[in-house]
Amino acid sequence: MLHQWAEDCSIGWLRNYKEKLEEFSICKWKYFSDYVNDAVRVLVLLNAVKDRKSIKATENKIKLFDYYLKFPCTMLSNDFQITQQWNFDEYYAFFHWKPNLVRYRQSLNYLRAKGLIEKISEGNLIIYRITDLGIVALDSINSPYKNRLIELANYFIPKVQRLSDKKIEEIILEKSKTCIKNGGVNYENPNQD
Structure with a gap:
């Protein structure tokens, strides 16, 4: 879907991308293309970690941190009350926690x-960084989806930035086992009227 909007010029792509996101927001569409979602989440993550010298944004780190943005209700449910009832899409997708490596590479390459x-x-690591144009692109997107992602990234990154990739994977597996044991993740807010 993204490639249909893109022009040869990066600025043209940015203009078209921004217009399409605003159309989605105005029409209250619930779902974007998976590739659009992936691209926005990657930009948000890279922007959120750009000034954190201790975080090396490798492909694996991006995928693991992205898990918190893709499944916030599941990954962060112990930290705050969720106002949604049952989120079947997230619950179902959570059991397929190994990310689609090909799609991530396509998003990163795009x-x-x-x-x-x-x-x-950087040494023996390949890391990714957001460019000035990426920051301009992200800043120009006016979307509730993007704003929610930024809030989530700012919330969870300080909590997990010192964890190893292996520890984050263990947390994901633990959450998955808890979901299976309890028959799902209940997103009911007991304080909701």
């Missing part, structure tokens, strides 16, 4: 091709 992120070799 964002690199548009100049929104860069891939840098």
